[in-house]
Amino acid sequence: MCCSGFLKVMMFIFNGGIFLAGAGCLGMGIWLKVDSGSLLGLLEGIEDGDGLDQLVHVAYVLIGVGAALVIIGFLGCCGAVKESRCMLLTFFCIVLVIFIVEVAGAIVLFAFDGLADKILDNVENEVRSKLQTEFGKDESLTSVWGSTMEQFKCCGYRNYTDFTGSPFNAGSGDYPSPCCGKSSSSFCSLNEVETSDIPGCFEKVKEFLEENALIVAGVALGIAALEIAAMVVSMILYKKAGKRD
Numbered sequence: 001m002c003c004s005g006f007l008k009v010m011m012f013i014f015n016g017g018i019f020l021a022g023a024g025c026l027g028m029g030i031w032l033k034v035d036s037g038s039l040l041g042l043l044e045g046i047e048d049g050d051g052l053d054q055l056v057h058v059a060y061v062l063i064g065v066g067a068a069l070v071i072i073g074f075l076g077c078c079g080a081v082k083e084s085r086c087m088l089l090t091f092f093c094i095v096l097v098i099f100i101v102e103v104a105g106a107i108v109l110f111a112f113d114g115l116a117d118k119i120l121d122n123v124e125n126e127v128r129s130k131l132q133t134e135f136g137k138d139e140s141l142t143s144v145w146g147s148t149m150e151q152f153k154c155c156g157y158r159n160y161t162d163f164t165g166s167p168f169n170a171g172s173g174d175y176p177s178p179c180c181g182k183s184s185s186s187f188c189s190l191n192e193v194e195t196s197d198i199p200g201c202f203e204k205v206k207e208f209l210e211e212n213a214l215i216v217a218g219v220a221l222g223i224a225a226l227e228i229a230a231m232v233v234s235m236i237l238y239k240k241a242g243k244r245d
Contacts, residue, residue, distance in 0.1 A: 007080075007233055007236055007237055007240075008080045008081070008237070010229075010233050011076060011077070011079075011080035011230065011233045011234065011237065012077055012080065014076070014226050014227075014229045014230040014233060015072075015073045015074075015076035015077045015080070015230055016073065016077075017073075017223075017226045018069050018072060018073040018076070018223060018226050018227065018230065019069070019070055019073025019074060019077075020073075021069055021219065021222070021223045021226070022065070022066045022067070022068065022069025022070040022071075022072070022073060023066065023069075023070055024066070024219075025062045025063075025065050025066030025069065025219075026062070026063055026066025026067055026069075026070060027066070028062050028066070029059045029060070029061070029062030029063035029064075029065075029066055030059075030063060065098075065102075068098060069098075069223070072091065072094060072095060072098070075087065075090075075091055075094075076091050076095075076230055076234065079091050079234065079237075080233075080234075080237060083237060083240075083241045084241070085238055085241045088234045088235075088237055088238040088241065089238060091230075091234050092231050092234045092235060092238070095227050095230060095231050095234075096231060098227070099224055099227045099228070099231070102220045102221075102223060102224050102227075103220075103221075103224055124157060124158075124202070127157050128156075128157050128158070128162050131145070131156060131157065131162045131163060131166060132162065132163070132164070132165055132166045133166070133167075134166075134167070135163055135166045135167065135168050135176075136166055136167035136168025136169070136170075137167040137168075142168070145176075146176060146178070148201060148205075149176060149178035149179070149201060150178050152201055152204040152205065152208070153178065153181075153198070153199075153204070154178065154198060154199050154200055154201035154203075154204040154205075155175075155176065155178055155179035155193065155198040155199070155200060155201070156179070156200050156201065157200055157201055157202050158200040158202055159198075159199075159200045160175050160179045160188075160193040160194075160198070162200070163175055163176065163179070172187075173189070173190060174187035174188065174189070175187065175188040175189070175190070175192075175193045176188065178198065179192075179193045179196065179198050180192040180193050180195075180196040180198065181196055181198065
């Protein structure tokens with residue numbers, strides 16, 4: 001009886017961890033989806049980008065995985081309380097499938113270094129072309145790039161020359177304020193952007209993607225460890241429930 005009670009407590013702890021991790025993934029996915037000024041906004045409207053859809057749909061993946069983990073954590077706790085063999089076995093099978101998917105996803109993210117370079121290189125020409133033809137004319141594109149440059153302390157895709165000849169620059173000769181480190185209410189002159197030497201957003205975005213890919217992969221492996229423990233405990237409880245039937 002004491003052993004059974006201990007296993008239930010452990011089942012609650014493991015599934016509580018899974019539930020909280022799922023809630024975190026769900027919250028991050030929703031934030032990425034609703035935040036119009038997020039990094040994903042830079043990728044909208046880019047066509048023929050090999051592998052780009054892997055980044056655009058990352059919010060949906062996080063929402064789906066997060067929701068699944070929240071439900072699994074809840075069902076695991078219910079199965080432990082009721083000691084239902086059916087619920088425990090169902091819990092074990094579902095977690096096993098998700099565990100395999102998570103491990104595969106974590107391996108892909110650990111290898112994201114080369115993927116990030118490939119994706120960003122593939123879309124470079126189209127992104128720079130859009131900046132030179134749409135920045136200052138397309139309100140959405142201008143807003144997203146403006147907030148991104150302020151956040152990452154960068155200028156253009158490669159450098160300030162990406163804005164040369166754009167609707168924003170044509171006539172006035174002005175450049176966006178982040179290109180010389182000024183506040184968003186002012187502009188930069190050609191001399192200021194040349195002397196400021198603000199880096200392009202290519203390297204900054206690549207660093208951001210790689211750093212967060214490693215964090216997500218690490219969290220996924222942590223969740224996987226919790227899932228293994230939960231599967232072991234669920235099988236022990238499953239066998240104990242069978243002996244009492």
